Amino acid sequence: MTLTELSYQLRKILPFFILLILIFLIIFYSFKLFFIYIEANRPKASIVPTLFGKIAPPDIEDATSSANFSYILDTVEGHPVTSTDSAKVYFMPKPTTRFGYREKIYLMAKTLGFDTDRVKHKLTDDMATFEDEDRLLSVNIANFNFEYDSKPDPTKLASGNAFIPSRKEIENKATDFLRKVGRYPEELLRGATNVIYLTYSAGLGTYVNVESKSEANLVEVDFYRPDIDGISTVTPRFFNSPNYVILLFNEDGYEVVKAQISFFERSETQVDLYPVKSADLAWEEFVNGKAKVVAATKGAKKILIKKIFLSYYDPNIYQSFFQPVYVFLGDNDFVGYLPAVPDQFLIE
Numbered sequence: 512m513t514l515t516e517l518s519y520q521l522r523k524i525l526p527f528f529i530l531l532i533l534i535f536l537i538i539f540y541s542f543k544l545f546f547i548y549i550e551a552n553r554p555k556a557s558i559v560p561t562l563f564g565k566i567a568p569p570d571i572e573d574a575t576s577s578a579n580f581s582y583i584l585d586t587v588e589g590h591p592v593t594s595t596d597s598a599k600v601y602f603m604p605k606p607t608t609r610f611g612y613r614e615k616i617y618l619m620a621k622t623l624g625f626d627t628d629r630v631k632h633k634l635t636d637d638m639a640t641f642e643d644e645d646r647l648l649s650v651n652i653a654n655f656n657f658e659y660d661s662k663p664d665p666t667k668l669a670s671g672n673a674f675i676p677s678r679k680e681i682e683n684k685a686t687d688f689l690r691k692v693g694r695y696p697e698e699l700l701r702g703a704t705n706v707i708y709l710t711y712s713a714g715l716g717t718y719v720n721v722e723s724k725s726e727a728n729l730v731e732v733d734f735y736r737p738d739i740d741g742i743s744t745v746t747p748r749f750f751n752s753p754n755y756v757i758l759l760f761n762e763d764g765y766e767v768v769k770a771q772i773s774f775f776e777r778s779e780t781q782v783d784l785y786p787v788k789s790a791d792l793a794w795e796e797f798v799n800g801k802a803k804v805v806a807a808t809k810g811a812k813k814i815l816i817k818k819i820f821l822s823y824y825d826p827n828i829y830q831s832f833f834q835p836v837y838v839f840l841g842d843n844d845f846v847g848y849l850p851a852v853p854d855q856f857l858i859e
Contacts, residue, residue, distance in 0.1 A: 558597050560856060562783040566600065566832045568850040568857045569824045571803040572747060577839075577847050578800025580807070585815040591790030594821050598851065599740065601833040602781035606653035608637065615693065616641075616650045622692050623648055623659055623767075655694050658771045663729070667761050668711050673728035674760045678706050685732035685756040688767050696774045699754055702737040702744075706730055709757065718757065718769070729768065731757045736825055744823040745838055749806055749846040753827035775826065777833040785834075787851045790819060793837040802839065802849035814841040821851055 584590070609615075617627050620641045625648065632639040634652070641648040646661035667673070675681075682704050689695035708727035709718045721727050733752035736744040746752045753773040758765050788796070796802065807814070818840040823833060835851040850857060 558784055558786040560600070560783045560785050562781065563600065563602070563832070565856055565858050566834065566852065567830070568852070569826065569832075569834060569836060569848070570828065570830055571805065571824070571848055572828065574803035574805045574848070575807075576800050577797055577802035577804050577849075579804070580811070580845075581813050582798055582841075583813065583815050584794070585817055586819060591794040591819055593787075593790040595742075595787055597784050598742065598787050598821065598835045599782050600785050600835075600852065601777040601779075603775050603777050603829070603831055603833050604781075605829060605831075606637075606651065606775070608653050612639075612652040612655075615655060616652060619650060619655070619657065619692050619694070620648055654775070656773050657692070657694060658773075659767070659769065661768050663711055663759055663768045665713070667759055667766075668728050674762055675708070675724050675727055675730060676760055681706055681730050681758065681760075682732055684758055684765055685734075688756055688758075688770065689734075689772070692770075694772045696754075696772070696776070698736045699734040699774065702735045704735070705733045705752070707733065707751070729757055729759050731755055736823075739823055742821055742823055742835065744825045745836070745848070746825050747805060747827050749838075750844070773827040775829055775833075785852050785856055787821065787835060788837070788849075788853050790837070793849055793851070794819065797837070797839055797847060797849050802837075802847045804845070804847045806844055806846040808843035808845070811843050811845070814843075814845045816841045816845075824848065 586592075616632060616639050620627050620630070620632070623646065625641050625643060625646070627641075630641050630643050632641050634640075637651050637653050639650045639652050641650075646659070648657060648659045650657045685704075686695065686700075689699075707730065708721050708724055709729040709731055710721050710727055711717075711729060712719050718729065718731070731751075732755060734754040735746070735752055738744070753771060755771055756767055757769040759768050816839050818838075820838050821835055822838050824836045825833070837849040837851050839845075839847040839849070841847075
């Protein structure tokens, strides 16, 4: 057979070959769509928690009822969207006092500059307190969560003396501090950080957020847990973390003026699967006042809700369970939280 004859035969059978491929693809995808349809319409098996049973809803402090506002849904989708039918709930073991805690808390106090030969701790329940003329340290002797506060040096805060380094250096100094003080939970190590620029208000005796680095004389580094099974985590105040370090920099170095770790470990083995409210039901309950508002502009009454999503609530006080909540974000820095576990699985 010559090349001309071969070319002719190939051109002759090519249309039939293409037709066969098209028929095969049509049949293949028809079956695939059929099985997808069957799977989508199959009744979903009920999720029944077997380990914990009914649990307490998250205890959200310093919050008001969502009934105090009226709402307009203004999301991209135009309606609430359910992202998942279920989520894990983790048991959080209650911290217990550890042997040798005294050596640990005194090492923490020394790291923070206390003269522990002169300043001794005072113990009230699980809280050990060190205090001198310039600083105060409180340490939980069960899990070594701590809160540290000191009086910033006015001369170092004065205009021209403050120095704000790069974000990377700020984060490195904050993490170095937590390592030195001996309380840097592994989950925070794997999570995200956020840098906030501050200025100290002597009149108010507190730290105030500022928009830009040029206005700041201090910086705050907030530490967050990483996402869990693709679900983010939120803190009681949303815009800040209860795990933070505030640093004062100058040309001679830096000092930590305020810091806190309020972190509770979750069990990786004591875990139960719970159903999650649909987004439509969550929206209905939110509008009807069953949610907690943790941030809102004073005087605001009508809120445009821009985003609704599922997240894990990371508490700053001990609670037995680490569980999901629906988060409602609105205009003017509005934030609301609603328990995502259905009411029939919650203790009233």
